Amino acid sequence: MKLLVIDDSRTMRMLIRDAIKGFLSSPADMSEAKEGEEALRMLASGPGLPDLILADWKMSGMDGLAFLKKVRSQESTKTLPVIMISSQSQSTDKAEAMAAGATDYILKPFEAKMLQERIEALFKKT
């Protein structure tokens, strides 16, 4: 499985990589971006699209919500699964993310096992 992780925190990217390493055939299967614009450039330049995107919300540069809206507006990426991983815990936050097209919404801090289960559940559904 190829994953793109977008988070401006290197610590979080590292923790996510550790949590999802079981889904990766090789370390190169997980790409990383620090914010939305960088991620969009990566999606545009390929090669290929990831199977799943994990995106933080609050980031300096393009935030996760703006990134998500952009992804959903583009023909080539509009059906890509995007899980938001955020510390934004107000119900309006989750509602806003889901309305913008998030496939799932995971609150930080997360347990590695829970993240793995949510990813597995997502791919069982599809």
Next chain:
Amino acid sequence: MPDPYIDAFFAEAVDTFRSMLQVQLNEDPAAPKIPEDALEVSAFVGLSGAANGSLMLIVTEDVACRLYARFTKQARTELDEMVMDGLVELVNIIGGNALGRLEKAGVERIVMSCPDIALGRPRENARDAGKIVQRVYQSELGPVTVEVKVLALSLVNKEGPR
């Protein structure tokens, strides 16, 4: 912001330390202040919307390294970019989850800024306005100070708690 609402930030800090880092924070008003010659590290987020202000997590360099090690299970002995990054993420998580508590208590939406970090004692310059509540906790990793600053509070949801 009335004290019960300010308490949400402290309660969330204690819960996050316990659940995420397995560290018990024990409030200790008599805890010694951070020595003048120690490097103070302050990770903070700004708040706007129903309340304007900030949430700050203040530790020494040594405690920051220990927190990072507990957070990531990777030892760190110097205050480098990764340690600061981890501390910033920690305050982001505490702040974000505290806002969920406030929402349940009926407070209107509060928006959090991107978190940031400061070295030294920059907040001394910003004590001219608003209410500042600071609590010092003792922990196995060393003292941790949590500070909530409220410049203004608008409305609590008229519909009451959700």
